Amino acid sequence: MIQLLGIRKNTGVEIREKLTLSPKKRKEYTKELLQYFDEIIILSTCNRTEIYYNGSLKGEESLLKIFEVLNWDIDLKENCFYLDERDTIKHLMEVVCGFHSKILGEDQILGQIKEAYSLAMEIGSSNSELQRLFQEAITCGKKFRTEGKLYEIPVSSASIAVSEAIKSNCKKIMVIGYGEVGSLVVKYALSSNIEKLNLVVRTVEKVTNIYDERVEVMTYDEGREIINEMDCVISCTSAPHLIIEKRHINEEGKDIVIFDLAMPRDVDEKIKDFSRIKLFDIDEISSIDDENKNLRKERMLQYKNIIKEHINNFCEWKNLREVSDIIKSMKKNSSKVINERQKTFEHKCHDKKDIEIAEILIKSTSDYYVNRAIEVLKEEQLKGHGKECIKILEKIFLKEV
Template sequence: MIRVLGLKKNLKIDVREKFSIIQRRIEEKTLLLGEVCTEVVIISTCNRTEIYFDSNKNTNVVIDDIFEKLNWNRNFKDSFFYYENELAVKHLMEVVCGFDSLILGEDQILGQVKEAYEMALKLGIIKSNLKKLFQIAITCGKEFRDKSKLNKIPVSSSSIAVNEARKNGCASFMVLGFGNVGELVCKYILSGKFDVLYIVVRNTSTVNIENDKVKVIPFHDRQIHYDEVDCIISCTSAPHPVIWKNELPDKKLEVFDLALPRDAEEAVYSMKNINVYDIDTISSIDIYNREKRKNVMFENKSIMDKYIEEFYEWKKLQKVVNDIIKIKKFGEKVYKRRYETFKNKKNTKDNEKLANTLIKSTSDAYVNRAIEVLKEEELKGSGEECLRIIRKIFYEIQ
């Protein structure tokens, strides 16, 4: 049974960050959940913590197992939503198409879902139902974005942060972290006017940007350059704060904290000259384009419905997969037997006559069997339905 357990969207950020799974822990946590579920995919982003899994266990039992494996506080169970089967499938499709994002239609979630799927695939923790569901969902998300042209109304927490900073007069930037989000932030900064961009990373060799205004510095040197910027955009995957009150200069500073858990310690939020935006604040800024994106997305909702139907068609066909394999094996057996006959007799017989005999005998093997079955079913009273199927098989063949 396909299921999803995820954090509700209306929770305060201090609750959400308790259950955030940082990227370097995803592999470890996925393997842990693999001990209690048949298949598992974990999606953990700055706005989302969701676990997709396949299990035949009782609902309460498997949820308790998940909380235990992840060392989560069971007193917070009410902070989670839970869907299974049709609702779980629909939810994933809504996620990849951007219907379920805090910033409606945001453009990062599809890539994040793909990464989560590829991680689970690498670990061998998805094999059947979830594997097919995520394959179809990712294809759905790609087509949805292509057909709806959402890229013409670009939006993400990264773009909102950079745009808001520029509106507030910022021209010198510091970006902490250069993962997917950090790279996107830098891309938006580089696409407009700026005086200087400091990119702060653990390993400076991982960033290769040829621009005199870009300075790549090691993480431990960040404090030295705080005085030289008017905007800090932080998007690390650290499990603890990396922006501390006692390290910040006494000057006007815009701080955009795109991380979860948050990168800025709580005390930074109350500093007089520091204007701090967390991921919830950034989401609330997105008003201007929201209605436009909403209309475009709902006009193309049929794409999502098409792929949901495709998944259920695949699911139905799984009931006959074993029979399909047996039918193919039978066909292989018939073909090989006649091919062996041809090889053994090709030098002693007229080859054209031999081929004609073998091809006809192959055809007769199926036709005669179909006739036998039709007679048997007619005597049982179900000849009409049997005849309908046989006609479909034999009359429409090319």
């Protein structure tokens, strides 16, 4: 059975960072969880950690096993939610369309779900129902954004951070980290009227796609040396430890606005002690009122029928999958009967042309009735009468004579 364990909405950042999984650990934990479940896909972003799994271990028992494998504090269990199969399917389709994002309809979640799915395929942790569910969800997310034209109303933590920086008249901006979020921050910042952008990364040589003269790429140590000269700092790494500590910030100097888009957090909250520092974490950034928020919400609700369509697609696939074995048996038995009838005819007729015509007629007649029976079986399965139909078809097509 497909199930989901996730962190509750509105759980504080100080709790969420204790329940995050670093990219390096995700493979390791996925492989460990496969010892207890048939399929595993882990979705871990700055705003959410969700474990999608398929197996016979269910409910509370499965939840406890996941906490044990991930080394999570069981006392934090109340901050998590569990969904059964039906609600998990609905939840994933809504998530991929941005309905459960702190910033409603943000664009990054589709890419993050693709990344989680790709990792699962790479390590072989999804090869059946979860695989199909994520394929359907990704298709749903693409269609939702294309038909809803959400790109006309852009909004994301990256765009909000840059927008607030520009409103505060920040001209010198430092961006720490150049992953998916960091690259968006750089893109938005360079499209604005800024004077300088210092991009701080672990390996300078890997940044080869920026040609803007306002950009200087540097190491972490180099970035910390000039951080006090910045108007704004936007940090968005995937590091498991603090990137900016209190010791890196001078108590005196000009005002600096710092946006911490990371989870776990990149910036030590103690720097708030300095009056020159204005620090926003991911939750505070998400709560900033954006003029596009209501427009996007209204647009998204208009296209929610796309989610229902893809939920139905997956449920229909799963429903029909349950009768796939009987369909295979019917086709196999049909081939056996055709072969027997053809051999019988060959023994009674020695004209090669007549034999070829007879083989075609025998096969086409058998295929007609078997295919019609399969159509009826699928129809009855979707109506909830599959078991009764199977019993009848087994007597007709599979009973030994």
